[in-house]
Amino acid sequence: MDLLIKNGTIVTASEMFEADVAVKDGKIAAIGRNLEMTARKVVDVSGKLVLPGAIDVHTHMAMPFGGTVSADSYLAGTRAAACGGVTTIFDYPVQHAGETILGLIASKKEVLEKEACVDYAFHCCITDLNHGEILKEMEAAVKEGITSFKCFMVYKKEGMMVDDGTLVRLLLRAKELGAMINVHAENPDLIDFNIENYLKEGKTSAWYHYLSRPEFVEAEADKRAVHWARHLNAPVYLVHMADKEGLKACIKAKAAGASVYIETCPQYLEFTCDVYKREDGRNFVCSPPMKGKESRDALWTALKAGLIDTVATDHCPFQSYEKDWGKDDFTKIPNGCAGVENLYPYMLDAANAGKLSFERVVEVCASNPAKIFGCGSKGSVTVGKDADLVIYDRNKDFTISANNMHSDCDHTIWEGKKLHGYPVQTYLRGTLIYDNGAFTGMPGQGRYLKRKARKASRGGGAQ
Numbered sequence: 001m002d003l004l005i006k007n008g009t010i011v012t013a014s015e016m017f018e019a020d021v022a023v024k025d026g027k028i029a030a031i032g033r034n035l036e037m038t039a040r041k042v043v044d045v046s047g048k049l050v051l052p053g054a055i056d057v058h059t060h061m062a063m064p065f066g067g068t069v070s071a072d073s074y075l076a077g078t079r080a081a082a083c084g085g086v087t088t089i090f091d092y093p094v095q096h097a098g099e100t101i102l103g104l105i106a107s108k109k110e111v112l113e114k115e116a117c118v119d120y121a122f123h124c125c126i127t128d129l130n131h132g133e134i135l136k137e138m139e140a141a142v143k144e145g146i147t148s149f150k151c152f153m154v155y156k157k158e159g160m161m162v163d164d165g166t167l168v169r170l171l172l173r174a175k176e177l178g179a180m181i182n183v184h185a186e187n188p189d190l191i192d193f194n195i196e197n198y199l200k201e202g203k204t205s206a207w208y209h210y211l212s213r214p215e216f217v218e219a220e221a222d223k224r225a226v227h228w229a230r231h232l233n234a235p236v237y238l239v240h241m242a243d244k245e246g247l248k249a250c251i252k253a254k255a256a257g258a259s260v261y262i263e264t265c266p267q268y269l270e271f272t273c274d275v276y277k278r279e280d281g282r283n284f285v286c287s288p289p290m291k292g293k294e295s296r297d298a299l300w301t302a303l304k305a306g307l308i309d310t311v312a313t314d315h316c317p318f319q320s321y322e323k324d325w326g327k328d329d330f331t332k333i334p335n336g337c338a339g340v341e342n343l344y345p346y347m348l349d350a351a352n353a354g355k356l357s358f359e360r361v362v363e364v365c366a367s368n369p370a371k372i373f374g375c376g377s378k379g380s381v382t383v384g385k386d387a388d389l390v391i392y393d394r395n396k397d398f399t400i401s402a403n404n405m406h407s408d409c410d411h412t413i414w415e416g417k418k419l420h421g422y423p424v425q426t427y428l429r430g431t432l433i434y435d436n437g438a439f440t441g442m443p444g445q446g447r448y449l450k451r452k453a454r455k456a457s458r459g460g461g462a463q
């Protein structure tokens with residue numbers, strides 16, 4: 001064997017048990033009590049948990065947005081991922097008019113082959129159908145392992161929104177290819193109307209970022225997305241769910257048998273819109289914004305009940321000086337926050353505190369993302385899977401600070417957050433890439449993850 005991890009407590013989505021894990025050629029080769037094997041490297045993790053590496057299915061590294069580019073290159077972003085126990089990221093390249101999916105993905109792969117510190121996959125954002133060419137090209141993209149596509153129902157003025165007609169075409173096409181459509185659901189016309197009015201009245205602080213896109217603005221688009229998914233019998237995945245009313249509509253559609261999947265993010269579980277009243281409120285500006293306490297509580301209730309499928313980060317940091325552009329005008333604040341390094345530690349701290357089970361955290365951060373997005377080799381500590389492993393010390397105290405993060409961003413919305421329990425090691429396919437506070441991996445060691453399509457179905461059949 002190459003590696004033998006002894007005496008840990010393994011956590012899967014359904015159980016916790018004490019066992020050793022043996023790794024060979026980057027795969028989990030054996031799991032069992034007191035494995036009698038020789039290995040090149042033996043690690044004793046008595047008293048610690050052995051978890052599957054987290055899969056952060058929502059990141060925006062090196063993304064041109066808000067008049068700049070998000071602060072983490074693929075190298076810095078995936079280095080931060082490794083140090084937070086994330087062994088696979090799903091990034092969101094954005095296709096623009098005239099661009100092809102495969103051309104865009106090829107240009108991203110070229111960078112990631114050199115820079116990626118963890119494994120990676122892509123959801124491709126579609127903003128223009130190129131006179132229908134994109135619908136045709138989606139088939140080739142699915143064969144290349146790009147089995148999910150994102151639609152912005154928002155960012156109209158920014159030229160990224162797809163209109164309802166385009167969304168319908170994409171939903172139906174994805175269905176027949178066994179692919180998934182992910183949607184960012186907010187209503188752009190309401191947002192633009194609100195922004196115009198607030199600016200006219202001289203209301204320009206970060207608080208008006210929240211007030212221009214409050215709960216009902218997100219809920220309307222959530223409801224529209226699930227309404228169509230249900231009646232077109234097409235799967236839909238709602239990214240970064242943040243509001244109670246939309247959440248309820250999604251849960252109802254799920255119960256009625258629709259293929260609706262819900263993602264939320266740690267920032268919506270931790271913060272409320274009150275952060276926008278703070279002096280540094282602009283640092284928390286992301287879209288959708290954090291909502292009121294009722295929404296936050298509803299997200300926790302749904303998460304505990306197994307009604308939220310995934311937790312991911314929407315990692316899209318901007319430097320302080322870029323956030324400062326909006327000091328006197330919230331519309332000039334680049335939207336997005338850092339989070340990829342905080343996902344697993346935050347969720348596991350919640351489990352350590354008894355708020356939900358460790359199994360549930362593994363389910364929403366690793367197993368479900370792997371299942372929903374077709375990564376059969378990932379997401380579980382099981383024989384035959386990639387040896388993406390995180391060793392977690394339930395007793396280690398950690399206070400988050402920009403100084404102990406591994407992102408290139410100069411600040412974090414998680415500054416000062418105290419966690420009880422923290423990852424102490426991360427292994428990517430059997431290789432130690434994070435060890436007690438230090439990144440020990442190599443840029444370029446991350447591999448492209450070619451994903452499998454879901455079961456395809458034809459026709460527009462209503463339910």
Ligand SMILES: [Zn+2]
Nearest residue numbers: 058060092314
């Ligand atoms: Zn996003």
